[in-house]
Amino acid sequence: MLRHIRSIVVIALAAGLMWNCGGERVTQSEVGTEEQIGRPLSKLAVHEDAVQATIGVTVHREGAPISGATIEFSRSIAGQAPNYQWSGTTNDNGQAWVEITSSNGYYQARASQDGVEIGSWSSIPINAGYEFMLDLPIGGKAQVTGSSMRSLVVIDEGEAVQIRSLLAHTIATSLGVPSRNAVELAVQDFGMIHSHEVELGEPIDGGCGPEGGRMGAEQIIADPQVLGVIGTNCSGAAVAASPVISEAGLVMISPSNTSPALTSDLAGNASPDYHPGYFRISVNDLYQARAVADFAYNELGLRRMAALDDGDPYTMGLTIAFGNAFSAIGGEVAATATIEKGQTDMTAVLTEFAAATPDGIFFPLFDIEGIPFAKQAREHASLKDATLITGAALLDSKFLATPQSEGVYAAGPEADLGSNVNAVTGKSVDEALAAYEAAYGGFPITPYWAHSYDATTLLLNAIEIVAGEAGGKLYVDRAALRRQLHATSGFQGLIGTLNCDEFGDCGTGRINIYHHTDLSITDPAKLPVVYRFSP
Secondary structure, X not given: OOOOOOOOOOOOOOOOOOOOOOOOOOOOEEEOOOOOOOOOHHHXXXXXXXXXXXXXXXXXXOOEEOOXXXXXXXXXXXXXXXXXXXXXXXXXXXXXXXXXXXXOEEEEXXXXXXXXXXXXXXXXXXXXXXXXXXXXXXOOOEEXXXXXXXXXXXXXXXXXXXXXXXXXXXXXXXXXXXXXXXXXXXXXXXXXXOOEOEEOOOOEEOOOOHXXXXXXXXXXXXXXXXXXXXXXXXXXXXXXXXXXXXXXXXXXXXXXXXXXXXXXXXXOOEOOOOOOOEEEOOOOHHHXXXXXXXXXXXXXXXXXXXXXXXXXXXXXXXXXXXHHHHHHOOOEEEEEEEOOOOOOOOHHHHHHHHHHOOOEEEXXXXXXHHHHHHHHHHHOOOOOOOEEEEOHHHOOHHHHOOHHHOOOEEEEOOOOOOOOEOOOOOOEHHHHHHHHHXXXXXXXXXXXHHHHHHHHHHHHHHHHHHOEEEOOEEXXXXXXXXXXXXXXXXXXXXXXXXXXXXXXXXXXOOEXXXXXXOOOOOOHHHOOEEEEEOO
């Protein structure tokens, strides 16, 4: 399936509303927003470059939503028969989004099911540059229940669509460099968007912590033409970048953030650091915690565990989630500890762990801290026989090449992606890997390269869907872009099928646990899988 096969979506364009434009007078519709009550429609501000009006429709009968209804709109022009050009289909909540292409004025709407008309409404005012919420009760009057100015990015003829990457270039480079390379490949493979090139601009270093994330995000939003961001690599950077990106109205899609704090508790509740516009392809660590706990307890027979983090949202969130999951199935977390970022002397924490006599240690650290910890744990007389389990941050070639990695279990995303194909570029895993090797030399040293590729194509695909063309210009509504990403369902990527929920979790939920027993193997994709988790 090629990239012209798109998700079900209604795309359209609209332009400015004038009071004397041939439309009907308001006789069967009610305007119910504070912004519009008592004000002539011509007084409402219109975006200088506005060409779209978006209608969020709710169709119901006496309050009961009507799903599967086709809702159609036509411009109302005196002496002319209706021409219902713009349509949408209501979901289970009776809701649909329709974007309209026409000159401005009044409109009429009708709803039908199975080809039979079930309702009609007239004299609905549409104002360019706005997003309207419209209530359509069967047998009642249409009512505008909300409106707001749209956030349009206008791309002139000959200009490029602008996106950016905010990845780790100087810290956690085992994640950042392959991610950046895969983003570049994805942009090349995707090609143009409605005859406009796509530009990445200069890569921006978000580092792996709050300062880099915030500064990088502020640098990105200074350019009003940027539509979306691929990043960050580290959850610690995302915690600071996400609110900045969100407030500016952009979207950000991460290939490798996994902290539950960034999205939700997977039970319908937003997490403290969730901000609208944030999405991720990687798997929420609540799944990884469950996978590690089940594997340790039921597969390895471990009953007492110690857990170590470095205080950032990724490592701390994962060790807390693991402790909860392990305790829930009967295990005991006998000791927990937090080290400093950059700490390499593990004497104190190993002494503490030794006193707790654990069967195993869970240490989801990054290379800087994780490599010395594994080495010193192996050398500690009281802990040398403890089972070591790490997380996805150490599932890279740098750690796998060290002697202390032998025998370590590592939980992380699927690395061997088989014959998967990214539907919008048509590239298979093998083809993408071959292109990566040709362009950058060698294989990507982290499985998150594929997540970066898919994140980029998901963003570009959504931009192409919501973009409208008029007069040689391209118009993209940032709010519509967010909605389109949230509506992602059945997106076929290199890592599998992606579906985005209301809090931005789009990943597959699948986690593998690998066992590193052969030091000659440094490619994560070639490690033996000893456990598979699927929610």
